[in-house]
Amino acid sequence: MGxxxxxxxxxIPADRVDGFDEAYCARPERLLDPAARRSCPAxxxxxxxxxxxxxxxxxRDLDSGTGHERYGRxxxxxxxxxxxxxxxxxxxxPAGGTGSAARQRLRRHMSGHSPRATVAVAHRR
Structure with a gap:
């Protein structure tokens, strides 16, 4: 990216309702609902x-308490x-120094782009 x-x-907020699997870790009983599972692409x-x-x-894990013992935290x-x-x-x-000419080249280079940063969200592997 340079x-x-x-x-x-x-x-991930634990109370998200739009299908983030990670949010369901805080309320796993929601995954018993087929509609909640369908909202998770995975x-x-x-x-x-x-x-x-x-x-x-x-x-079974929720009913027996096993799930709470393992993941209740x-x-x-x-x-x-x-x-x-x-x-x-x-x-x-851009290469070429730090004077006003370099600032002008930077402005031209960044036209149409955020002068601050390029931001992306990606999945960690």
């Missing part, structure tokens, strides 16, 4: 039989750390 690159984790890749077995196991968190990262790229000044 320039100086910074990355930072994007915290569930569209899960075979029906595996989805059924997964939700049955989740229900997530219920109290306001934000969860997920796979999203913010990538911020600060543009590099």
């Amino acid at each position: 320039g100086q690159t910074e990355t930072s984790s994007v915290p 569930w569209s890749l899960v075979a029906p039989d595996l989805e059924r077995r997964s939700t049955e196991r989740l229900r 997530l219920r109290g968190q306001l934000f969860l750390d997920g796979p999203l990262v913010l990538v911020r790229v600060l543009p590099r000044a």
Whole structure:
């Protein structure tokens, strides 16, 4: 991308309602609802039989308290750390010095672009 690159984790609010799987870690019982699962794109890749077995196991874990023992600490968190990262790229000044001519070249170079940074959100791997 050029320039100086910074990355930072994007915290996922635990009360998100638009289908972020990470948010459901704080309220796993929501995943028992087929509509909630459909709002998560990853569930569209899960075979029906595996989805059924997964939700049955989740229900058993919630009913028995096993799920709370393992992951109950997530219920109290306001934000969860997920796979999203913010990538911020600060543009590099064009070659040619730091005087007014260089500033003019930088303005021409950046026309149509944010002079501050290029920002993107990506999944962490």
